[in-house]
Amino acid sequence: MPAPTPLSDADLSAALADLPTWRHERDRLTRTYRLPGHLPAAAMVMHIAALHEELDHHSDVALGYDTVGVAVNTHSVGGRVTELDTRLARRIEEIAAGHGAR
Numbered sequence: 001m002p003a004p005t006p007l008s009d010a011d012l013s014a015a016l017a018d019l020p021t022w023r024h025e026r027d028r029l030t031r032t033y034r035l036p037g038h039l040p041a042a043a044m045v046m047h048i049a050a051l052h053e054e055l056d057h058h059s060d061v062a063l064g065y066d067t068v069g070v071a072v073n074t075h076s077v078g079g080r081v082t083e084l085d086t087r088l089a090r091r092i093e094e095i096a097a098g099h100g101a102r
């Protein structure tokens with residue numbers, strides 16, 4: 001796989017148009033989900049971990065009582081947002097509803 005490059009401002013805007021619930025803050029893509037309880041939230045964390053391993057790309061995940069916070073950027077380019085991050089964000093969005101996350 002070619003080395004990822006940081007997204008331009010235009011590419012980032014386009015990517016965020018596809019991910020309207022995600023934010024770009026402090027050079028990371030971030031999103032906080034609310035879940036129906038703690039165990040559903042923990043189950044979603046496990047599912048996200050499986051996506052990390054499948055994609056070989058890993059976000060920082062924060063488990064709360066009924067929340068899951070996700071923050072991701074690409075370490076290998078010095079902590080900037082790349083296509084690897086938007087790809088992971090889209091995959092997390094796809095599994096979220098199945099966990100009752102909103």
Ligand SMILES: C[C@H](O)[C@H](O)[C@H]1CNC2=NC(N)=NC(=O)C2=N1
Pocket residue numbers: 056057058059072073074075076077
């Ligand atoms: C060897 C392995 O592919 C790399 O260390 C991967 C693993 N997961 C990663 N995750 C993130 N977020 N950034 C990376 O640069 C990264 N690199």
